[in-house]
Amino acid sequence: MDQDIRERFQRELKRNFSVQAPAGTGKTTLLAGRVVELASRYPHELSSLVVVTYTDRAARQMRARILAGLHKQYAQHLPEPLRRGISRAFIGTIHSFCCSLIREHAPFLGYPGNFEVLDEVSPPPQPEPWELPPWPWVPKIHCLLPEREIRMAAQKLSRRLMDWEKVWRQFQNWLPGETWDAVALRQRIPVGYGNKGKSKAKQGPAWLHKLEQAFSRWDGQSYLRLALSDRDWEELRQNACEFVRSLEPVTRAGLMLTVWYAARLQEHRFRQGLLYYSDQILLAHRILSDPGERQKLLLRGYRVLLDEAQDTDPWQFAILTELARSPDTTPFEWLKEPEKGPGPGRFCMVGDSQQSIYRDRANLAVYLAYHQALCSQPHGEELHLRQGHRCPPALVRCLEGAFRAVLTGEKGQTSFHPVAPAPEKEEGTVLRWVVPPEEVPLGEEPKLLEEARWLARRLAQEGPQKLGASHWGQIAILAFRREELQVLAQALEEQRIPYQSHFEGSYRGTPELWWLASLATIQEEPWNEWEIAGILREVYGISDREIFEFRYPEGRLGAPRKLFLAPYPNARSRIEAALDTLYQLSVETRRYGLGKALAIWTERIGLTERLQSALGERSPAIHRRVARWILRAYREEEEGRGLASGSRLLDRVALKGTSSLLGPHESQAVQLLTTKKAKGLEWEVVILAFWGRPESFLRKDRRPHVFADCHPESLPAILWANGLWTPGGEEQPKIHRLQEEQERQRLAYVACTRARQTLIFVDDEALWKKEKERKGAKSNLDLLGPRDQWWDTLPGESRAVPLLSLEGKRLVQESVESFSPDPWPEKPGSTPSLTGWIRRLPSQEDRELEENASRGGAGSWIRWKASLGLRYGLWWHALLARWPWCATPSEREGFFREKLRTLSPALQERARKEIALFWRTDFYRRLQEAAGRDQLLVELPYVRVIQEGVVEEGKMDLLYKEKSNTWVLVDWKTDQPEEEDFRLFSQKLLGQYRSQLLSYVSSGRHYGLEIERVEIYSTPWGKVIPVPFSFP
Structure with a gap:
């Protein structure tokens, strides 16, 4: 359907195309085909080719498609000019391209060329001390708009893609005079405001009293928020319009002060050689804004191919289209002068307006404006792909x-x-x-x-x-x-x-991460009283009163006692014992990396058990969640790095x-x-x-919101709260x-x-x-x-x-029967397990194996029996994982019959015999009693860090607690006996599985379960095999 369109896009290299390509129509293949055609006909121009993708992953795919197309066209080997040219072509993200421009033109910019790119976790660098603005009215502003909030807003603004120094220069005419008439402002205070409504009746008079105090003092030592929230500000504006209009100089001055701070922060970051992704775009824009530097770049004759054009923001569009224009045109004026756009064949873009999903920086109107401008050129054209x-x-x-x-x-x-x-x-x-x-x-x-x-x-x-x-x-x-x-x-x-x-960013609020981050923090800062108090309160369960009595042994009027990690060899209180334990751990783990240190801290202080107690959960998922963060810390830890920046590294782990x-x-x-x-x-x-x-x-x-027009040179609109805006x-x-x-x-x-x-x-x-x-x-x-x-x-x-395999090849189609709902739902709070076993018809291979087995084929018989044994073992473990231990005999038999339907007919008779043996044993009655006491765990997963970088993962079949408070580990074994002597069979099982069970014991003790006895239950014999262990 689209073959003619695709051939035109690939072969007409003197035209500029804007392709509308809906999802799944093959955009990457289309762009790669044009690059292959360009490389074949103009290999000497490949060094000036710029192919911009949205992500690094898309860039790798594009590069692979291009190389595959070239090798397909040149069966034997690529010519030398083509290989040299394709290696110099740029295929990557717009940020990578801007980085190369910044490094090349660092002397012109006056900033370090060996800059560091900051990720979203990295805090913005701040000048120390903060530079004070030169205006005398700044303390008055801070009476109504707190300095801390203004600076926090300025930090957010400074990271937005905006040249704040230029914005500040254009906003200077909004600056207020040096004096304000506080008396006149106070006279306009609406006396009736705040007395309406249930929630405002009490706080309204107090709010007005503070407002009068703020107007009367003007000393910069106290402040009052103009509005506690958007709703408060909107109500103030509706009920006191005259008062709000009189506050306009104050609100404008606050916004201008925020912009001034943002410009200072941005410039400080540039001079330190620390750039966010938005900074790379801004500095590349500055390079192309200079006539001399722009002329040098445009003389290279760039050809630009843009993928995912609908998600390209105004600044990126301005840079990429500028690279494809003639040097004698006015910089960044293409949208105002449509006839002076990119040269023939110099700019093509592929996008889909239906997939424009980044409105905060790349609104749909921007993409459509450039789309229309490109198509209105004599050598420009719009193409539509329709074939999915x-x-x-x-x-x-x-x-x-x-x-x-x-x-x-x-x-x-x-x-x-x-x-x-x-x-x-x-x-x-x-x-x-x-x-x-x-x-x-x-x-x-x-x-x-x-x-x-x-x-x-x-x-x-x-x-x-x-x-x-x-x-x-x-x-x-x-x-x-x-x-x-x-x-x-x-x-x-x-x-x-x-x-x-x-x-x-979704795991920052999880309790296990809070606790691990606090432990990493006190390792770095053993004097951090805030974190130490939090650990004592939350992890050790020590009350605020105990902490107060520890800090003030002589009462409230006495000198406070410092709260820090220190040795207490003769601890006389819970707090001293906890501080001594934390101190010993910090000394022991100081030489280790973050992952191993956290694993040791977690094990020694019983972090997962304390977390279970604090959250009121008994789920093994908590153990897995803690182990997950420790593993992530291992993976993200830099080589040779200790805990010097552990809490910040853990914060970066959380964001990934x-x-x-x-x-x-x-x-x-x-x-x-x-x-x-x-x-x-x-x-x-x-x-x-x-x-x-x-x-x-x-x-x-x-907040604050920043709304920019389609053109980077236009002034933004800044929102502080509903009703508090820059003009327009x-x-x-x-x-x-x-x-x-x-x-x-x-x-x-x-x-x-x-x-x-x-x-x-x-x-x-x-x-x-x-x-x-x-x-x-x-x-x-x-x-x-x-x-x-x-x-x-x-x-x-x-x-x-x-079903399709990973390679996309057709597998043997299986008939999947619908699974009836389980009549025995899990009891709340019990350990979850796998459900929904799917029964399938025997495949052709299974039938052939069974036929060969009946004819005496020894190899096939072994394979077929092994397959049946594996299926039976999985079924038995699933059966006992959901077993209704406290049910009546009739209910128990009904559950067994329901589960028996999911087993192969060749194995059902064996299952009936072995479950009957199981029901008659004293062992079964012991398990029933433990379940009645809620002291039975089934299919308990575990994750245990053995050494740095090595983790053991597994699942224990069953644990139960006897009346003597002894934990017993049980492992199900469905192995069919080849020996007729039970003693010989027991020795075989013990020799085969002893190391596995020893690992289970160690893991159980890691979780706080003091396992004193281990037993193997053999389903064919219906007997329990004690496992001898020498416990340390």
């Missing part, structure tokens, strides 16, 4: 029904571009999983966590194969918010489903996300991403979760709210187009109906527009689908 290569027919119909009525091209929104389904693609599946409110228990746990647990149970019941994936790694769960993915990770761990998360320790490899784990992170990726199965929750489309936690920004709140909602609609489109085989909507609207009505907010499902026609037709049950 990813989405199956069912998903294409879903996109048509969901987004045609939403992406209408009105009020600044883009238009919907239909795509033809991928040729020779199977039908695909679009499902709707309805969350029944009655299946989500509402109690002490948050509703969000309970919904996540419902989704994890449903996912475990279905399994990857039933959804159309060959393993968990081909499944992705997308959500709009990071906190939703965080609770989902916890739910997946409880169901023993491996996962890998890619969301940032994590993965569970359940799977063999992260590539075979369920992927957890926010919808924005998913852009550019694709999976066999995509699940859209938590879309029924009510959303607020105006974020209020990212009065209408921005309404515009901002509309743009936020439109971006969410496009983000929903991006999420739906990530699936290759199966797309699943989790319909939880009924669960959040009350919250939605109370808040009057929309949910993300409302972004899909009218759903009366296509929504109700979506099926809720999975069907058997062909």
